[in-house]
Amino acid sequence: MTLWQRFSQSVTDSWYCPSGGWTRHLKLLSLLFSFLAERRKQRFLQSSRWSPPVPVIVVGNISVGGTGKTPLVAALVREFQRRGYRPGIISRGFGAETGEAPISVTPDSDPAIVGDEPVMLARQLNVPLMVNVDRVKAAQYLCDQTDCNLIIADDGLQHYNLQRQIEVLVLDGDRLLGNRLCLPAGPLREPPERMNQVDMVLVNTNNASISAKAEEVESALGRKGLYYFSLEPSAPVSVTGISKRIPDIARVHGVAGIGNPERFFNTLRSLGYDVIGHPFPDHHSFVPEDICFNDDLPVIMTAKDAVKCGDFADDRHWYLPVTTCVSDSCIEQLMEMIEARKPVSYVNRT
CATH class of the missing domain: 3.40.50 (Rossmann fold)
Structure with a gap:
């Protein structure tokens, strides 16, 4: 393990240490980070933004690192297709070499150009998928060039330039919010209170332990009415x-x-x-x-x-391979929100 890898592991261990770890001494920097993140958010929310003609669901997180968002996106796409929707996906494409124009991802796309997760999704799903650092451009391209009537953003909870009807926050059931501090003292991109502003919180946990952990998780997060999903290996x-x-x-x-x-x-x-x-x-x-x-x-x-x-x-x-197991009640709740929040212009795309 390199020196950088050892340092990164030490930081991660501290973030998820119950006592806060050594990084808690960086709390003043976290307060500054949180203040700047909130100012940025308000600046976008108060600006004039493009209004998508179809419902947009953002599936994201407030912590750095993986929480199972992409497998969940794939499962949601399949469920929406079963119910007659024509979903499309937009993504930043981590590490993608995207320029001004969005790139359409296919099963044969180079992950070095469009990102690893978009290629994985393209190989699993038969839906239009666009990547661009600017999710608004990717969404506009989907609306202009395809017949999709629902957009799912894989990540992008903090990409406030993109208007959305539904926000889904995904949490790792083992790590949850860590020491509940923002970067760099903790793993959070936004303060814990952001969790109470989203439409749905989905916790990634082992299927066998969901009932046993539910009370513990809800107590730790201070929020009721959570949904759970699991990634079952094949x-x-x-x-x-x-x-x-x-x-x-x-x-x-x-x-x-x-x-x-x-x-x-x-x-x-x-x-x-x-x-x-x-x-x-x-x-x-x-x-x-x-x-x-x-x-x-x-x-x-x-x-x-x-x-x-x-x-x-x-x-x-x-x-x-993994199979993503999401409860019917979770899907039905999402369906109700979609139906209730369709943009006025949506009628032209049915």
């Missing part, structure tokens, strides 16, 4: 696309370039694997040396990482 799939079963070997290498690698490693352990963990930063640009080790043990990575490793993976490399 059997590992070959990164190279070869149709075969993973070797029946207990010890494996786990590779994860996501916001919370340890969560992925724990998932592998819950499946019975003895995991040698190899954590990488979120959205890491993988090279062959990152996933090749001096043995013949299987290497299991996340689906998001697999889209970046396809060109140099071999028959030792696998990824772990």
Whole structure:
């Protein structure tokens, strides 16, 4: 582990330490960050902004790192399609080399150009998907060039230039709000109070422990009426696309370039694997040396990482698909909000 990786791990450990960790001494900087974030938000909310002709749902978070937003977006898209909607997706595309014009993402797009998560979504879903650093431009392109009648923004809760009808906040059920401090003393992009301003809070937690954790989570967050979802793993799939079963070997290498690698490693352990963990930063640009080790043990990575490793993976490399389980009551609540908040111009797109 490099010096920078050790420092990053120390910061993360402090953010999620119950006592606040050593970063709590940066609280004055957090107060300044929070003040500037609120000023920026109010500046956008008070400005003249483009009004989308279709409902916009933003699925985001207020903490840095992964919370399961992208798998949740995929699940919501499928549910809305089942109910007759024609959804489209917009995304920043972390690390994407987007210019002025939005880029349409296809299953064959280069993740180095459009981002890893958009390519993963494009391979899973048959919907229009646009990436641009300016989500408004991406949404305008979807409305002008496709027949979508619903837009889902993968991330972008703080992209206030984009008007939205519904805000969905996603939390990691293990980490929640950490030490509840804003950057740099804590992991939050906005103060904890922002949680009470969104339309729905969805907590990513293990399906088996939802009922046991619900009271604890609601007490910790100080908010009732939360919804929960889980990411249920399936059997590992070959990164190279070869149709075969993973070797029946207990010890494996786990590779994860996501916001919370340890969560992925724990998932592998819950499946019975003895995991040698190899954590990488979120959205890491993988090279062959990152996933090749001096043995013949299987290497299991996340689906998001697999889209970046396809060109140099071999028959030792696998990824772990997940099924996102969302309650019917959550979907019905979202449907009611969509129906109640459709823009006046929506009638022209039905």
